[in-house]
Structure formats: structure tokens, C-alpha cells
Amino acid sequence: MKKINLPGLKQGVSQLIMGSDYFAPEVFELVCTNLDAYTAIGGNTIDTAFIYCGGKSEQAIGMWLEERKNRSEINVWTKGAHPQGNESRVNKAAIYEELMISLERLRTDYVDLYALHRDDLNVPVGHIIDALNEHVEAGRMLAFGASNWTADRIAEANRYAAENGLRGFTFSSPNLSLAKAQEPYWRNCISVDDETLAWHERSGLPLFSWSAQARGFFTGRFSPEDRSDADLVRVFYNDANWKRYYRAEQLAGEKGVSTIQIALAYVLNQSFPAAAIIGPRNEAEMKSCLEATKITLTQEEVRWLDLRTE
DSSP: OOEEOOTTOSSOEESEEEOOTTOOGGGHHHHHHHHHHHHHTTOOEEEOOTTGGGGHHHHHHHHHHHHHTOGGGOEEEEEEOOOBTTBOOOSHHHHHHHHHHHHHHHTSSOEEEEEESSOOTTSOHHHHHHHHHHHHHTTSEEEEEEESOOHHHHHHHHHHHHHTTOOOOOOEEOBOOSSOOSSOSSTTOOBOOHHHHHHHHHHOOOEEEBSTTGGGTTSSSOOTTOOOOHHHHHHHOSHHHHHHHHHHHHHHHHHTSOHHHHHHHHHHTSSSOEEEEEOOOSHHHHHHHHHHTTOOOOHHHHHHHTTSOO
């Protein structure tokens, strides 16, 4: 599986990143089955967060790492500073507090990747970059990035880092999928628009997408008439997205693959380094994701799928 190299990491990030928002010690057997299957296909990066399952996701990953004795082979990626109610956590003290708890849960003394789960526009980027660099210098994180930050704020933060001889953000993690979100799936989360896409094309900053497969929009289980999933309807149902769906369906037929594999391949075949967080829960879904990594799309096909050309 293709890897994306980041400054500071001991090994590249696999294009498929294993999501863990349902992990918990109570389903540890399922966690082991899915993580073992994931590493068997060449995956090496696990995404989690301080808030996932009230911390149980990190606990389950830590148990698996300890049991498999494979910590050095795995990129552990956690996120912090998600707001608690109306309280912002994007500050030096909260980042430190949550990171130390995350490390204890994960049964490790460092994470390979760390990302701020949300932004707070009231906090100067210098304060944030300074705080994150302290953790890099202390060896508690090897690389850091931003989840659900705008391109403008990332660029501002990286300018501050460059001007002060510090590390900057080495990746961004918004939602990028072939179906375009017409409103946020969760409050204050960021989906890639045309301007952001163009910025990544110019800057080359790696992008690790969540909901890369648009939460099942391309599985074939839904249609414009089926409005049973209220969140899917709210976020993705519009004429443009259904046109993208039909184009993906057409291209899938021509290439002999499934529509959802084309949707995942769209994310992985951007002109800049891109990876996708996946959440397969069985062997068939894992295999489908792996096969999608083998699909090569030209930039003309990517743009056609995305309605940027006719």
C-alpha cells in the first residue's frame, strides 16, 4: 500500500487509515479482528481521539498494541482540544492535560501524529504552534496537524512557524469526498470546497480525509427517493451529488469495480498526497477498501467525477 511521508515520522502513513470511533474494551475481540485484518493488508496508521467513546477507543488501541507488541510498526494518531459543550479546549493547558491522558490510555509515551480536533479563531496561531512544538521537543508527539481547520488558518500558522524557526502543521484532516457536503455533518467541522482543494493543489500539504466515502452515499443502498437517513439527506442530497453518483457508477462499470470503490479512489488520486480514514467492520469491506487503492484515476477522470469538466 502506498505511504505518505511526513517530517518527523519514523515511517510513512498508509493511504488507508483505520478509524476507531466504535472501539472499546467491551468489544475488544472485534477490535483485534479488525486491526489484525487492517495490518494484514498493509495498513499501519490508526486514527483515534480523546473524545471517542469517552476515551474507550484509545484504551482499546493501547490494549491491542500491548498484546501484539507492535508499537514500533504502527503510527498512532490521536486528536485533542475538541470543545466540551461551549468551552473551547484550544489552549496550552487543555492540550497538555488531554495529551497526557491519551498517552496513558494508549499505553505509550508518544504518539506519531497528533491533531487539534477543532479550531478556536479567538486563539492566536502563535500560542498554538508554540504549545505543540513543546510537545515535539519533549518527544510526546512526532508530527502534528489540524483537523477541521480552514486552509487560511493552517497557512497562517505555518507562516508563524516558518518565521520563528518552529515546526508547523504537516497535514490537514477535513472531510474530502466525491459527494460534497452542503452543510456540516457535525458542528464546526470542515469539508473541502473548491477553494480549499485548490490550496492543497498549490501547497501540496497532505490531506487525511474523514468520511471519505460520504457515510455510505455511494454504496447503492440509497436513491433520491429514499429519504430514510435524515443526516445523509441533510448533508449530501442534492442534484449535483446525485450527478456525481451517476458518473461514479458509469466509471465503475467501465473499470469493472464498484461505485463506492470509485468514490474512495477519487480521494486517493488527488494531485496532492491524500489518505482516507476508513471504518470497515468485516473482511468484505476491508477487501473493498484495499482494492480501491489499486484503482488509478487520471486527473481528467478526477475532475470529470467532480463535475469540474464535462
